[in-house]
Amino acid sequence: MAENPETLILEPQFSKIVDGVLGSEGPVFDKNGNFFMVAPQIKKDEKFAGQVFKVDLLNKQASMLCEPAVDGEGGAPAGCQCDKEGNLWIADMRLGIIKVTQDGQMTQVCRQDSEGRPMQGCNDCIFDYQGSLWVTAPAGEIAPAPYTRSMEEPFGSIYCMLTSGQVIRVDTGIRFPNGIAVLHTDDGRPKKLIVAETPTKLLWSYDIVEPGKVTNKTIWGRLSGDHEGGADGMDFDADNNLLVAHWGSGFIEVFSSQGGQPRKRIKCPFMRISNLHFKPKSNTVYVTEHDNHGLWEFKWETQGKPQKCEMLFD
Template sequence: MRIIEVSPKLVCNGLAGSEGPVFDTHGRFYAVEPFGSVSAEEKEPGTFKDGIAGGLYLIDLDTGTKTLACRPHIDGYGGRPAGCQSDKDDNIWIADMRLGLLKYSPIDGSCIQVSKVDNNGDALNGGNDLVIDDDGNIWFTGPGSAIAPAAEDRESIFKKPTGRIYCLPKGEKVPIFVDDNFSFCNGIVVQDKLLLVAETKTHQIIAYDILGPGKVNNRRVWANVPKDEGSNGPDGMDFDKKGQLLVANHGGSHIEVYSPSGGAEPAARIKFPFALISNLHFKPGSNICYVTEHDSDSVWKFEWEETGMEMYCNK
Protein backbone atom coordinates (compact mmCIF):
# COMPACT_ATOMS: atom_id res chain seq x y z
CA MET A 1 0.00 0.00 0.00
CA ARG A 2 1.32 3.43 -0.95
CA ILE A 3 1.60 6.15 1.69
CA ILE A 4 1.60 9.63 0.14
CA GLU A 5 2.55 12.57 2.34
CA VAL A 6 1.28 15.96 1.24
CA SER A 7 1.87 19.55 2.34
CA PRO A 8 -1.50 21.22 1.86
CA LYS A 9 -1.85 24.98 1.50
CA LEU A 10 -4.18 26.92 3.78
CA VAL A 11 -7.19 28.52 2.10
CA CYS A 12 -8.99 29.94 5.13
CA ASN A 13 -9.72 29.25 8.77
CA GLY A 14 -12.29 30.26 11.37
CA LEU A 15 -15.18 28.02 10.24
CA ALA A 16 -16.41 26.25 13.37
CA GLY A 17 -16.79 22.59 12.34
CA SER A 18 -15.54 23.31 8.79
CA GLU A 19 -17.49 21.16 6.29
CA GLY A 20 -19.31 20.97 2.96
CA PRO A 21 -16.78 22.31 0.40
CA VAL A 22 -18.40 22.84 -3.00
CA PHE A 23 -18.02 24.75 -6.29
CA ASP A 24 -20.92 26.04 -8.38
CA THR A 25 -20.90 26.26 -12.19
CA HIS A 26 -19.28 29.71 -12.12
CA GLY A 27 -16.35 28.55 -10.00
CA ARG A 28 -17.59 30.16 -6.80
CA PHE A 29 -16.47 28.23 -3.74
CA TYR A 30 -18.57 27.64 -0.63
CA ALA A 31 -18.09 25.87 2.70
CA VAL A 32 -20.23 25.62 5.82
CA GLU A 33 -19.84 26.32 9.52
CA PRO A 34 -22.07 23.83 11.40
CA PHE A 35 -21.21 25.20 14.83
CA GLY A 36 -21.74 28.88 14.13
CA SER A 37 -23.38 31.25 16.59
CA VAL A 38 -25.04 34.65 16.76
CA SER A 39 -24.43 37.34 19.34
CA ALA A 40 -27.10 38.60 21.72
CA GLU A 41 -27.25 41.80 19.67
CA GLU A 42 -27.93 39.88 16.45
CA LYS A 43 -30.49 37.54 17.97
CA GLU A 44 -34.03 38.83 17.62
CA PRO A 45 -36.81 37.62 19.96
CA GLY A 46 -38.09 34.17 18.96
CA THR A 47 -35.14 33.35 16.73
CA PHE A 48 -32.40 30.72 17.09
CA LYS A 49 -34.30 29.24 20.02
CA ASP A 50 -31.73 26.56 20.86
CA GLY A 51 -28.67 28.69 20.14
CA ILE A 52 -27.74 26.77 17.00
CA ALA A 53 -26.82 29.13 14.15
CA GLY A 54 -24.66 27.48 11.50
CA GLY A 55 -23.94 29.23 8.20
CA LEU A 56 -23.01 28.86 4.54
CA TYR A 57 -20.02 30.96 3.47
CA LEU A 58 -18.74 32.14 0.11
CA ILE A 59 -14.94 32.01 0.18
CA ASP A 60 -12.53 34.02 -1.96
CA LEU A 61 -9.86 31.50 -2.91
CA ASP A 62 -7.28 34.21 -3.58
CA THR A 63 -7.56 36.03 -0.27
CA GLY A 64 -9.30 33.52 2.02
CA THR A 65 -11.97 36.11 2.81
CA LYS A 66 -15.22 34.58 4.05
CA THR A 67 -18.60 36.18 3.29
CA LEU A 68 -21.74 34.88 4.95
CA ALA A 69 -24.10 33.73 2.20
CA CYS A 70 -26.90 32.57 4.49
CA ARG A 71 -27.62 31.53 8.03
CA PRO A 72 -30.48 29.01 7.76
CA HIS A 73 -33.41 29.78 10.04
CA ILE A 74 -36.76 27.98 9.90
CA ASP A 75 -39.68 28.54 12.30
CA GLY A 76 -37.44 29.99 15.00
CA TYR A 77 -34.68 27.38 14.73
CA GLY A 78 -31.22 27.78 13.26
CA GLY A 79 -29.44 25.20 11.17
CA ARG A 80 -26.38 23.01 11.44
CA PRO A 81 -25.38 22.71 7.75
CA ALA A 82 -23.01 19.88 6.88
CA GLY A 83 -22.88 18.75 3.23
CA CYS A 84 -23.41 20.82 0.05
CA GLN A 85 -23.89 20.32 -3.68
CA SER A 86 -24.60 22.72 -6.54
CA ASP A 87 -27.24 22.17 -9.21
CA LYS A 88 -27.00 23.44 -12.78
CA ASP A 89 -28.65 26.75 -11.80
CA ASP A 90 -26.07 27.40 -9.05
CA ASN A 91 -28.53 26.73 -6.25
CA ILE A 92 -26.63 25.24 -3.31
CA TRP A 93 -28.44 22.24 -1.81
CA ILE A 94 -27.56 21.71 1.84
CA ALA A 95 -27.86 18.65 4.06
CA ASP A 96 -28.52 20.16 7.50
CA MET A 97 -28.41 18.23 10.77
CA ARG A 98 -31.16 20.37 12.34
CA LEU A 99 -33.30 21.38 9.37
CA GLY A 100 -33.03 18.47 6.92
CA LEU A 101 -32.71 19.37 3.23
CA LEU A 102 -32.31 23.05 2.31
CA LYS A 103 -31.88 25.02 -0.93
CA TYR A 104 -29.96 28.29 -1.07
CA SER A 105 -30.44 30.65 -4.02
CA PRO A 106 -27.53 33.00 -4.79
CA ILE A 107 -29.92 35.17 -6.79
CA ASP A 108 -32.05 36.43 -3.90
CA GLY A 109 -30.14 34.99 -0.92
CA SER A 110 -33.09 32.87 0.19
CA CYS A 111 -32.61 29.55 1.98
CA ILE A 112 -35.71 27.37 2.02
CA GLN A 113 -36.52 24.10 3.75
CA VAL A 114 -37.56 21.62 1.07
CA SER A 115 -39.53 19.30 3.36
CA LYS A 116 -39.95 18.43 7.02
CA VAL A 117 -40.99 14.81 6.42
CA ASP A 118 -40.34 11.88 4.10
CA ASN A 119 -42.87 10.08 1.91
CA ASN A 120 -44.05 8.06 4.92
CA GLY A 121 -44.83 11.21 6.87
CA ASP A 122 -41.95 10.65 9.29
CA ALA A 123 -39.77 13.59 10.37
CA LEU A 124 -36.48 13.69 8.50
CA ASN A 125 -33.47 12.40 10.43
CA GLY A 126 -31.53 15.58 9.87
CA GLY A 127 -29.07 15.71 6.99
CA ASN A 128 -25.31 15.13 6.89
CA ASP A 129 -24.22 14.88 3.26
CA LEU A 130 -25.73 14.66 -0.21
CA VAL A 131 -25.01 14.00 -3.86
CA ILE A 132 -26.87 14.65 -7.12
CA ASP A 133 -26.95 11.81 -9.65
CA ASP A 134 -26.80 12.19 -13.43
CA ASP A 135 -30.60 12.43 -13.63
CA GLY A 136 -30.82 15.25 -11.10
CA ASN A 137 -32.07 13.15 -8.17
CA ILE A 138 -30.68 14.13 -4.78
CA TRP A 139 -29.53 11.36 -2.43
CA PHE A 140 -28.75 12.32 1.17
CA THR A 141 -27.90 10.82 4.53
CA GLY A 142 -29.74 11.39 7.81
CA PRO A 143 -27.63 10.10 10.72
CA GLY A 144 -30.46 9.73 13.20
CA SER A 145 -31.59 12.88 15.02
CA ALA A 146 -35.05 14.17 14.06
CA ILE A 147 -35.04 17.74 12.77
CA ALA A 148 -36.25 20.78 14.72
CA PRO A 149 -38.41 21.38 16.65
CA ALA A 150 -37.33 18.03 18.17
CA ALA A 151 -34.46 18.48 20.62
CA GLU A 152 -31.04 17.91 19.10
CA ASP A 153 -29.51 14.53 19.95
CA ARG A 154 -25.73 14.34 19.64
CA GLU A 155 -25.26 11.26 21.83
CA SER A 156 -27.46 8.33 20.82
CA ILE A 157 -26.95 8.99 17.09
CA PHE A 158 -23.35 7.84 17.58
CA LYS A 159 -24.36 4.78 19.62
CA LYS A 160 -27.47 3.36 17.94
CA PRO A 161 -28.05 2.33 14.28
CA THR A 162 -30.76 4.94 13.68
CA GLY A 163 -29.35 6.46 10.48
CA ARG A 164 -31.43 6.64 7.30
CA ILE A 165 -30.83 7.53 3.68
CA TYR A 166 -33.24 9.40 1.43
CA CYS A 167 -33.73 10.41 -2.19
CA LEU A 168 -35.46 13.52 -3.51
CA PRO A 169 -36.48 12.79 -7.12
CA LYS A 170 -35.82 15.66 -9.50
CA GLY A 171 -38.69 18.16 -9.47
CA GLU A 172 -40.35 16.63 -6.40
CA LYS A 173 -40.81 18.21 -2.96
CA VAL A 174 -40.96 15.21 -0.61
CA PRO A 175 -37.93 12.94 -0.14
CA ILE A 176 -38.33 9.17 -0.42
CA PHE A 177 -37.19 7.02 2.49
CA VAL A 178 -34.66 4.60 0.96
CA ASP A 179 -33.12 2.51 3.76
CA ASP A 180 -32.18 2.58 7.45
CA ASN A 181 -30.21 0.76 10.15
CA PHE A 182 -27.03 2.81 9.74
CA SER A 183 -24.56 3.49 12.54
CA PHE A 184 -24.16 7.17 11.66
CA CYS A 185 -24.43 7.36 7.87
CA ASN A 186 -22.22 10.17 6.64
CA GLY A 187 -20.67 10.86 3.21
CA ILE A 188 -22.54 9.73 0.08
CA VAL A 189 -21.52 9.48 -3.59
CA VAL A 190 -22.86 8.05 -6.84
CA GLN A 191 -21.16 6.77 -9.96
CA ASP A 192 -23.51 5.67 -12.74
CA LYS A 193 -25.82 3.21 -10.93
CA LEU A 194 -23.59 2.63 -7.90
CA LEU A 195 -24.53 4.35 -4.63
CA LEU A 196 -21.94 4.43 -1.83
CA VAL A 197 -22.61 5.49 1.76
CA ALA A 198 -20.02 6.02 4.50
CA GLU A 199 -21.09 4.31 7.72
CA THR A 200 -18.89 6.06 10.23
CA LYS A 201 -19.15 3.96 13.37
CA THR A 202 -18.58 0.62 11.60
CA HIS A 203 -15.66 1.98 9.51
CA GLN A 204 -17.34 0.70 6.36
CA ILE A 205 -18.44 1.97 2.96
CA ILE A 206 -21.84 0.48 2.09
CA ALA A 207 -22.87 -0.05 -1.54
CA TYR A 208 -26.21 -0.32 -3.35
CA ASP A 209 -27.27 -0.79 -6.93
CA ILE A 210 -29.57 2.05 -8.02
CA LEU A 211 -32.76 0.86 -9.75
CA GLY A 212 -34.42 4.28 -10.01
CA PRO A 213 -35.19 7.42 -7.98
CA GLY A 214 -35.31 6.24 -4.37
CA LYS A 215 -35.09 2.58 -5.38
CA VAL A 216 -32.04 0.44 -4.57
CA ASN A 217 -31.10 -3.17 -3.91
CA ASN A 218 -28.13 -5.41 -3.10
CA ARG A 219 -26.91 -3.69 0.07
CA ARG A 220 -23.35 -4.83 0.76
CA VAL A 221 -20.02 -3.82 2.26
CA TRP A 222 -17.94 -2.23 -0.51
CA ALA A 223 -14.86 -1.24 1.49
CA ASN A 224 -13.37 -1.21 4.98
CA VAL A 225 -11.77 1.94 6.38
CA PRO A 226 -8.58 1.68 8.52
CA LYS A 227 -9.10 1.94 12.28
CA ASP A 228 -6.04 3.94 13.21
CA GLU A 229 -5.72 5.22 16.76
CA GLY A 230 -8.04 8.20 17.08
CA SER A 231 -9.98 7.38 13.91
CA ASN A 232 -13.72 7.99 14.13
CA GLY A 233 -14.45 6.48 10.74
CA PRO A 234 -15.24 7.58 7.18
CA ASP A 235 -16.68 11.04 6.57
CA GLY A 236 -16.95 12.92 3.25
CA MET A 237 -16.03 11.27 -0.07
CA ASP A 238 -15.38 12.13 -3.72
CA PHE A 239 -14.32 10.30 -6.90
CA ASP A 240 -11.44 11.14 -9.18
CA LYS A 241 -11.64 10.71 -12.94
CA LYS A 242 -10.08 7.21 -12.80
CA GLY A 243 -13.00 6.08 -10.64
CA GLN A 244 -10.91 5.93 -7.49
CA LEU A 245 -12.81 6.87 -4.34
CA LEU A 246 -11.16 9.31 -1.93
CA VAL A 247 -12.51 9.01 1.63
CA ALA A 248 -11.88 11.38 4.54
CA ASN A 249 -10.89 9.27 7.55
CA HIS A 250 -12.03 11.57 10.36
CA GLY A 251 -9.52 11.45 13.20
CA GLY A 252 -7.20 9.19 11.21
CA SER A 253 -5.02 11.87 9.56
CA HIS A 254 -5.53 10.30 6.13
CA ILE A 255 -7.65 10.45 3.03
CA GLU A 256 -8.05 6.81 1.99
CA VAL A 257 -7.92 6.02 -1.73
CA TYR A 258 -9.83 2.98 -3.02
CA SER A 259 -9.73 1.31 -6.40
CA PRO A 260 -12.95 1.43 -8.46
CA SER A 261 -13.92 -1.96 -7.02
CA GLY A 262 -13.41 -1.08 -3.33
CA GLY A 263 -11.86 -3.70 -1.10
CA ALA A 264 -10.76 -4.76 2.36
CA GLU A 265 -8.14 -2.00 2.48
CA PRO A 266 -7.32 1.17 0.53
CA ALA A 267 -4.99 1.08 -2.45
CA ALA A 268 -3.22 4.19 -1.12
CA ARG A 269 -3.31 6.54 1.87
CA ILE A 270 -2.77 10.30 1.67
CA LYS A 271 -1.24 11.50 4.94
CA PHE A 272 -2.03 15.00 6.25
CA PRO A 273 -0.51 17.11 9.04
CA PHE A 274 -3.91 17.20 10.81
CA ALA A 275 -6.19 14.43 12.02
CA LEU A 276 -9.85 15.44 11.89
CA ILE A 277 -10.44 15.49 8.12
CA SER A 278 -14.15 16.02 7.46
CA ASN A 279 -14.72 16.37 3.72
CA LEU A 280 -13.19 16.97 0.30
CA HIS A 281 -14.18 18.34 -3.10
CA PHE A 282 -12.29 18.79 -6.37
CA LYS A 283 -12.11 22.07 -8.24
CA PRO A 284 -13.95 21.37 -11.52
CA GLY A 285 -11.69 20.18 -14.32
CA SER A 286 -8.59 20.05 -12.14
CA ASN A 287 -6.60 17.88 -9.76
CA ILE A 288 -6.77 20.48 -6.98
CA CYS A 289 -8.67 19.00 -4.06
CA TYR A 290 -10.13 21.16 -1.28
CA VAL A 291 -10.22 19.62 2.18
CA THR A 292 -12.02 20.66 5.37
CA GLU A 293 -10.87 19.67 8.85
CA HIS A 294 -11.80 20.12 12.51
CA ASP A 295 -8.37 20.43 14.15
CA SER A 296 -8.16 24.13 13.30
CA ASP A 297 -11.58 24.50 11.61
CA SER A 298 -9.95 25.34 8.30
CA VAL A 299 -10.07 24.73 4.55
CA TRP A 300 -6.94 23.52 2.76
CA LYS A 301 -6.00 22.49 -0.78
CA PHE A 302 -3.58 19.98 -2.26
CA GLU A 303 -2.83 18.53 -5.68
CA TRP A 304 -3.89 14.94 -6.30
CA GLU A 305 -2.45 12.67 -9.00
CA GLU A 306 -5.70 12.66 -10.99
CA THR A 307 -8.39 15.13 -12.03
CA GLY A 308 -11.59 15.02 -10.03
CA MET A 309 -14.65 13.32 -11.48
CA GLU A 310 -17.10 15.72 -13.10
CA MET A 311 -20.05 16.61 -10.88
CA TYR A 312 -23.70 16.81 -11.95
CA CYS A 313 -23.71 20.61 -12.12
CA ASN A 314 -20.88 20.65 -14.68
CA LYS A 315 -22.12 17.89 -16.98
Protein backbone atom coordinates (compact mmCIF):
# COMPACT_ATOMS: atom_id res chain seq x y z
CA MET A 1 0.00 0.00 0.00
CA ALA A 2 1.44 3.36 -1.04
CA GLU A 3 1.62 6.21 1.43
CA ASN A 4 -1.48 8.39 1.63
CA PRO A 5 -0.42 11.87 0.49
CA GLU A 6 -2.91 13.33 2.97
CA THR A 7 -1.21 11.66 5.93
CA LEU A 8 0.47 14.31 8.07
CA ILE A 9 4.19 13.72 8.61
CA LEU A 10 5.59 14.98 11.91
CA GLU A 11 9.28 15.44 12.77
CA PRO A 12 9.64 15.86 16.55
CA GLN A 13 13.04 16.16 18.22
CA PHE A 14 14.44 12.84 19.46
CA SER A 15 17.03 12.50 22.24
CA LYS A 16 19.15 9.39 22.69
CA ILE A 17 19.23 7.78 26.16
CA VAL A 18 21.39 4.65 25.71
CA ASP A 19 22.57 2.35 22.94
CA GLY A 20 24.25 -1.04 22.58
CA VAL A 21 21.33 -2.98 24.12
CA LEU A 22 21.29 -5.82 21.57
CA GLY A 23 17.84 -6.18 20.07
CA SER A 24 16.63 -3.20 22.15
CA GLU A 25 13.01 -3.98 23.11
CA GLY A 26 10.40 -4.08 25.86
CA PRO A 27 10.40 -0.50 27.22
CA VAL A 28 8.25 -0.22 30.35
CA PHE A 29 7.77 1.87 33.51
CA ASP A 30 6.63 0.61 36.89
CA LYS A 31 4.20 2.67 38.99
CA ASN A 32 7.11 4.35 40.81
CA GLY A 33 8.71 5.65 37.63
CA ASN A 34 11.48 3.05 37.35
CA PHE A 35 12.29 2.15 33.76
CA PHE A 36 13.19 -1.23 32.30
CA MET A 37 14.03 -2.68 28.88
CA VAL A 38 15.49 -5.88 27.43
CA ALA A 39 18.25 -7.17 25.18
CA PRO A 40 16.92 -10.34 23.50
CA GLN A 41 19.63 -10.87 20.88
CA ILE A 42 22.63 -11.66 23.09
CA LYS A 43 23.99 -15.18 22.52
CA LYS A 44 26.70 -17.27 24.20
CA ASP A 45 28.02 -20.53 22.71
CA GLU A 46 25.29 -20.34 20.04
CA LYS A 47 22.57 -20.21 22.70
CA PHE A 48 20.45 -17.24 23.67
CA ALA A 49 21.56 -15.28 26.71
CA GLY A 50 19.21 -12.30 26.65
CA GLN A 51 19.21 -9.75 29.44
CA VAL A 52 16.80 -7.52 31.37
CA PHE A 53 17.98 -3.98 32.20
CA LYS A 54 17.01 -1.25 34.60
CA VAL A 55 17.76 2.15 33.06
CA ASP A 56 18.65 5.34 34.90
CA LEU A 57 17.05 7.79 32.46
CA LEU A 58 18.52 10.89 34.11
CA ASN A 59 22.11 9.68 33.97
CA LYS A 60 21.57 7.65 30.77
CA GLN A 61 22.95 4.43 32.21
CA ALA A 62 21.67 0.87 31.89
CA SER A 63 22.47 -1.81 34.49
CA MET A 64 21.66 -5.50 34.09
CA LEU A 65 18.91 -6.75 36.39
CA CYS A 66 18.62 -10.34 35.22
CA GLU A 67 19.83 -12.85 32.61
CA PRO A 68 16.85 -15.21 32.25
CA ALA A 69 17.58 -18.94 31.94
CA VAL A 70 15.84 -22.23 32.70
CA ASP A 71 17.71 -25.55 32.96
CA GLY A 72 20.71 -24.11 31.15
CA GLU A 73 18.64 -22.63 28.32
CA GLY A 74 19.03 -18.87 28.05
CA GLY A 75 16.13 -16.58 27.31
CA ALA A 76 15.33 -14.01 24.64
CA PRO A 77 13.15 -11.48 26.53
CA ALA A 78 11.26 -9.26 24.09
CA GLY A 79 8.25 -7.56 25.70
CA CYS A 80 7.53 -6.35 29.25
CA GLN A 81 4.72 -5.16 31.50
CA CYS A 82 4.72 -4.27 35.21
CA ASP A 83 2.19 -5.18 37.87
CA LYS A 84 1.27 -3.11 40.93
CA GLU A 85 3.96 -4.82 43.04
CA GLY A 86 6.65 -3.81 40.55
CA ASN A 87 7.18 -7.30 39.14
CA LEU A 88 8.11 -7.50 35.47
CA TRP A 89 6.02 -9.87 33.36
CA ILE A 90 8.08 -10.67 30.30
CA ALA A 91 7.25 -12.24 26.93
CA ASP A 92 10.32 -14.34 26.11
CA MET A 93 10.96 -15.93 22.71
CA ARG A 94 12.67 -18.98 24.25
CA LEU A 95 11.10 -19.29 27.70
CA GLY A 96 7.47 -18.21 27.11
CA ILE A 97 6.08 -16.05 29.92
CA ILE A 98 8.48 -15.25 32.75
CA LYS A 99 8.28 -13.11 35.88
CA VAL A 100 11.20 -11.04 37.19
CA THR A 101 11.16 -9.29 40.56
CA GLN A 102 12.78 -5.93 41.28
CA ASP A 103 15.79 -7.72 42.79
CA GLY A 104 16.30 -9.80 39.64
CA GLN A 105 14.76 -13.13 40.70
CA MET A 106 13.27 -14.94 37.69
CA THR A 107 10.44 -17.50 37.48
CA GLN A 108 9.14 -19.31 34.40
CA VAL A 109 5.35 -18.96 34.71
CA CYS A 110 4.24 -22.03 32.76
CA ARG A 111 5.43 -24.67 30.31
CA GLN A 112 1.99 -25.64 29.00
CA ASP A 113 -1.22 -23.82 28.20
CA SER A 114 -4.61 -24.63 29.72
CA GLU A 115 -5.15 -27.51 27.28
CA GLY A 116 -1.77 -29.14 27.90
CA ARG A 117 -0.03 -27.93 24.75
CA PRO A 118 3.62 -26.86 25.06
CA MET A 119 3.94 -23.08 25.39
CA GLN A 120 5.27 -21.17 22.41
CA GLY A 121 7.95 -18.51 22.56
CA CYS A 122 6.44 -15.08 23.25
CA ASN A 123 7.20 -11.57 21.99
CA ASP A 124 5.02 -8.87 23.54
CA CYS A 125 2.36 -8.46 26.23
CA ILE A 126 -0.16 -6.05 27.75
CA PHE A 127 -2.29 -6.02 30.91
CA ASP A 128 -5.91 -5.01 30.45
CA TYR A 129 -7.61 -3.02 33.21
CA GLN A 130 -9.21 -6.17 34.65
CA GLY A 131 -5.78 -7.75 35.16
CA SER A 132 -5.60 -10.26 32.30
CA LEU A 133 -2.23 -10.42 30.53
CA TRP A 134 -2.54 -10.73 26.74
CA VAL A 135 0.56 -12.15 25.02
CA THR A 136 1.72 -12.68 21.43
CA ALA A 137 3.67 -15.85 20.65
CA PRO A 138 5.37 -15.84 17.23
CA ALA A 139 7.96 -18.55 18.03
CA GLY A 140 7.65 -22.33 18.12
CA GLU A 141 7.72 -24.45 21.25
CA ILE A 142 9.80 -23.04 24.10
CA ALA A 143 13.28 -24.32 25.00
CA PRO A 144 14.67 -26.93 24.90
CA ALA A 145 12.81 -27.36 21.58
CA PRO A 146 14.67 -25.91 18.56
CA TYR A 147 14.12 -22.19 17.98
CA THR A 148 11.67 -21.47 15.16
CA ARG A 149 9.70 -18.38 14.10
CA SER A 150 6.44 -17.96 12.22
CA MET A 151 7.58 -15.35 9.69
CA GLU A 152 6.76 -17.65 6.75
CA GLU A 153 4.62 -20.47 8.14
CA PRO A 154 1.61 -19.15 10.11
CA PHE A 155 1.88 -20.99 13.41
CA GLY A 156 2.02 -17.93 15.67
CA SER A 157 -0.47 -17.71 18.54
CA ILE A 158 -2.05 -15.36 21.09
CA TYR A 159 -2.40 -16.20 24.78
CA CYS A 160 -4.32 -14.73 27.68
CA MET A 161 -3.09 -15.29 31.22
CA LEU A 162 -6.02 -14.89 33.60
CA THR A 163 -5.72 -13.43 37.10
CA SER A 164 -5.94 -17.04 38.34
CA GLY A 165 -2.68 -17.80 36.51
CA GLN A 166 -4.35 -20.00 33.89
CA VAL A 167 -2.88 -19.45 30.40
CA ILE A 168 -5.39 -19.81 27.54
CA ARG A 169 -4.50 -19.91 23.85
CA VAL A 170 -7.12 -17.64 22.29
CA ASP A 171 -6.02 -17.82 18.63
CA THR A 172 -3.37 -19.35 16.40
CA GLY A 173 -2.44 -19.60 12.71
CA ILE A 174 -0.84 -16.13 12.55
CA ARG A 175 2.35 -15.04 10.79
CA PHE A 176 4.59 -13.57 13.47
CA PRO A 177 2.12 -11.90 15.85
CA ASN A 178 4.08 -9.09 17.47
CA GLY A 179 2.88 -5.89 19.17
CA ILE A 180 -0.33 -6.06 21.18
CA ALA A 181 -2.69 -3.51 22.75
CA VAL A 182 -6.12 -3.38 24.39
CA LEU A 183 -8.74 -0.75 23.61
CA HIS A 184 -11.04 -0.12 26.59
CA THR A 185 -14.49 1.42 26.87
CA ASP A 186 -14.83 4.79 28.59
CA ASP A 187 -15.68 3.04 31.87
CA GLY A 188 -12.57 0.85 31.69
CA ARG A 189 -13.88 -2.44 30.31
CA PRO A 190 -11.60 -4.30 27.85
CA LYS A 191 -13.28 -3.91 24.45
CA LYS A 192 -10.90 -4.80 21.62
CA LEU A 193 -7.60 -6.62 21.34
CA ILE A 194 -5.28 -5.23 18.65
CA VAL A 195 -2.49 -7.49 17.35
CA ALA A 196 0.27 -6.69 14.85
CA GLU A 197 1.05 -9.31 12.20
CA THR A 198 4.51 -8.18 11.16
CA PRO A 199 5.17 -9.62 7.67
CA THR A 200 1.70 -8.71 6.31
CA LYS A 201 1.80 -5.15 7.77
CA LEU A 202 -1.70 -5.79 9.13
CA LEU A 203 -3.23 -4.88 12.48
CA TRP A 204 -5.95 -7.35 13.51
CA SER A 205 -8.69 -6.68 16.03
CA TYR A 206 -10.71 -9.08 18.15
CA ASP A 207 -13.75 -8.32 20.27
CA ILE A 208 -13.01 -9.27 23.88
CA VAL A 209 -15.99 -11.28 25.13
CA GLU A 210 -14.59 -12.08 28.56
CA PRO A 211 -11.16 -12.78 30.08
CA GLY A 212 -9.48 -15.35 27.83
CA LYS A 213 -12.18 -15.32 25.14
CA VAL A 214 -12.25 -13.31 21.90
CA THR A 215 -14.35 -13.31 18.74
CA ASN A 216 -14.82 -11.47 15.42
CA LYS A 217 -11.26 -11.36 14.09
CA THR A 218 -11.13 -8.42 11.67
CA ILE A 219 -8.52 -6.39 9.81
CA TRP A 220 -8.38 -3.21 11.92
CA GLY A 221 -5.59 -1.30 10.20
CA ARG A 222 -2.85 -1.41 7.57
CA LEU A 223 0.57 0.17 7.75
CA SER A 224 1.57 2.48 4.93
CA GLY A 225 4.28 2.04 2.33
CA ASP A 226 6.15 -0.85 0.78
CA HIS A 227 9.01 -0.76 3.25
CA GLU A 228 10.93 -3.66 4.71
CA GLY A 229 9.57 -5.12 7.94
CA GLY A 230 6.17 -4.33 9.38
CA ALA A 231 4.23 -3.59 12.55
CA ASP A 232 6.06 -4.09 15.84
CA GLY A 233 5.31 -2.64 19.32
CA MET A 234 2.49 -0.19 20.03
CA ASP A 235 0.88 1.95 22.72
CA PHE A 236 -2.32 4.01 23.06
CA ASP A 237 -2.36 7.69 23.94
CA ALA A 238 -5.03 9.27 26.15
CA ASP A 239 -7.23 10.03 23.11
CA ASN A 240 -7.15 6.35 22.06
CA ASN A 241 -4.86 7.01 19.13
CA LEU A 242 -2.64 3.98 18.60
CA LEU A 243 1.05 4.68 17.99
CA VAL A 244 2.63 1.74 16.12
CA ALA A 245 6.33 1.14 15.56
CA HIS A 246 6.80 0.38 11.85
CA TRP A 247 10.03 -1.63 11.85
CA GLY A 248 12.16 -0.91 8.77
CA SER A 249 10.30 2.23 7.66
CA GLY A 250 11.78 4.97 9.85
CA PHE A 251 8.30 5.96 11.02
CA ILE A 252 5.88 5.50 13.88
CA GLU A 253 2.37 5.24 12.40
CA VAL A 254 -0.54 6.87 14.28
CA PHE A 255 -4.04 5.40 13.93
CA SER A 256 -7.32 6.68 15.32
CA SER A 257 -9.37 4.44 17.62
CA GLN A 258 -11.25 3.28 14.51
CA GLY A 259 -8.14 1.95 12.76
CA GLY A 260 -8.01 2.02 8.96
CA GLN A 261 -5.03 3.90 7.54
CA PRO A 262 -2.60 5.93 9.66
CA ARG A 263 -3.63 9.55 10.11
CA LYS A 264 -0.15 10.74 11.03
CA ARG A 265 3.41 9.46 10.66
CA ILE A 266 6.20 10.35 13.09
CA LYS A 267 9.61 10.46 11.41
CA CYS A 268 12.39 8.89 13.50
CA PRO A 269 16.19 9.30 13.21
CA PHE A 270 16.51 5.53 12.70
CA MET A 271 14.82 2.96 10.47
CA ARG A 272 14.25 -0.18 12.54
CA ILE A 273 11.85 0.95 15.25
CA SER A 274 10.97 -1.95 17.56
CA ASN A 275 8.72 -0.64 20.34
CA LEU A 276 7.46 2.38 22.27
CA HIS A 277 6.01 3.22 25.67
CA PHE A 278 4.64 6.38 27.32
CA LYS A 279 6.08 7.70 30.55
CA PRO A 280 3.23 7.65 33.11
CA LYS A 281 1.13 10.83 33.27
CA SER A 282 3.15 12.53 30.55
CA ASN A 283 3.44 12.99 26.80
CA THR A 284 7.03 11.68 26.75
CA VAL A 285 7.42 8.56 24.61
CA TYR A 286 10.36 6.16 24.90
CA VAL A 287 11.29 4.34 21.70
CA THR A 288 13.55 1.31 21.15
CA GLU A 289 15.30 0.68 17.85
CA HIS A 290 17.65 -1.82 16.17
CA ASP A 291 19.90 0.47 14.10
CA ASN A 292 22.04 1.33 17.13
CA HIS A 293 20.19 -1.02 19.50
CA GLY A 294 19.21 2.10 21.37
CA LEU A 295 16.60 3.87 23.47
CA TRP A 296 15.35 7.36 22.58
CA GLU A 297 12.68 9.79 23.78
CA PHE A 298 10.43 12.38 22.15
CA LYS A 299 7.36 14.46 23.06
CA TRP A 300 3.94 13.52 21.68
CA GLU A 301 0.82 15.69 21.33
CA THR A 302 -0.95 14.22 24.35
CA GLN A 303 -0.33 11.97 27.33
CA GLY A 304 -0.28 8.21 27.15
CA LYS A 305 -3.16 6.00 28.21
CA PRO A 306 -2.65 4.84 31.82
CA GLN A 307 -1.25 1.33 32.25
CA LYS A 308 -2.86 -1.18 34.60
CA CYS A 309 -0.08 -0.76 37.20
CA GLU A 310 -0.69 3.01 37.38
CA MET A 311 -4.37 2.78 38.25
CA LEU A 312 -5.33 3.66 41.80
CA PHE A 313 -8.34 1.34 41.98
CA ASP A 314 -9.04 -2.07 40.42
